[in-house]
Amino acid sequence: MKVHNVSLKISAVGAAQYPLEGYPEIALVGRSNVGKSSLVNTLINRRSYARTSSQPGKTQTLNFYEVESQLFLVDVPGYGYAKVSKKDRQKWGRMIEEYLTQRQTLRGVIILLDGRHAPMQLDLQMIDFLHYYKLPLLIVATKVDKVPRSKWNKIEKEIKQNADLQPQDQLVLFSATTKAGAPVVWDWIEKKTKI
Ligand code: GTP
Numbered sequence: 001m002k003v004h005n006v007s008l009k010i011s012a013v014g015a016a017q018y019p020l021e022g023y024p025e026i027a028l029v030g031r032s033n034v035g036k037s038s039l040v041n042t043l044i045n046r047r048s049y050a051r052t053s054s055q056p057g058k059t060q061t062l063n064f065y066e067v068e069s070q071l072f073l074v075d076v077p078g079y080g081y082a083k084v085s086k087k088d089r090q091k092w093g094r095m096i097e098e099y100l101t102q103r104q105t106l107r108g109v110i111i112l113l114d115g116r117h118a119p120m121q122l123d124l125q126m127i128d129f130l131h132y133y134k135l136p137l138l139i140v141a142t143k144v145d146k147v148p149r150s151k152w153n154k155i156e157k158e159i160k161q162n163a164d165l166q167p168q169d170q171l172v173l174f175s176a177t178t179k180a181g182a183p184v185v186w187d188w189i190e191k192k193t194k195i
Pocket residue numbers: 030031032033034035036037038039051052053054055056057058059060076077078079142143144145146174175176177
């Protein structure tokens with residue numbers, strides 16, 4: 001999809017603030033700093049509309065990006081940032097669980113993994129959680145511009161082995177730097193949202 005119109009509809013911390021348009025919605029989840037906001041920017045064709053940072057913990061709220069008055073992309077705060085207090089981690093957990101389990105218009109979840117490393121425990125827990133709630137899943141291995149192309153097959157194989165993927169889960173290698181994989185991500189989004 002070639003995106004021309006996009007707006008940050010709302011930064012929400014709870015269900016009372018979710019948008020009411022009823023558009024189909026896709027959420028992006030993953031560890032802090034893995035590249036969720038960068039993927040949003042690639043998808044909407046903007047350099048830095050979604051705020052990114054080299055410091056983990058940049059995105060703190062559920063950011064609903066309205067795309068072409070057709071769908072929402074939801075940039076979700078990352079997990080696994082060691083410096084977060086226990087209280088804030090619990091707050092995060094409640095916010096994410098409420099969103100992922102109750103949002104009626106949610107059509108699929110993109111989970112980002114760092115293509116340079118094996119999936120971590122929290123990633124595996126998140127994938128289990130999404131499977132449990134039967135949410136359609138796209139696994140995006142990101143930052144692959146930092147890995148030689150000759151190793152890309154190996155990345156795919158290792159993720160498939162380690163992350164306990166199900167046959168319907170799709171996997172794509174992606175780079176926000178080179179835009180590799182972006183058309184595949186859009187194809188998946190269009191299929192899941194039927195736009
Ligand atoms: P939080 O909001 O903290 O959860 O992080 P995030 O997942 O939104 O990550 P963000 O998009 O802010 O990116 C984190 C850092 O990784 C930034 O410095 C980005 O420039 C960098 N980055 C993201 N994607 C890529 C990529 O595909 N390749 C490279 N080389 N760097 C990337």
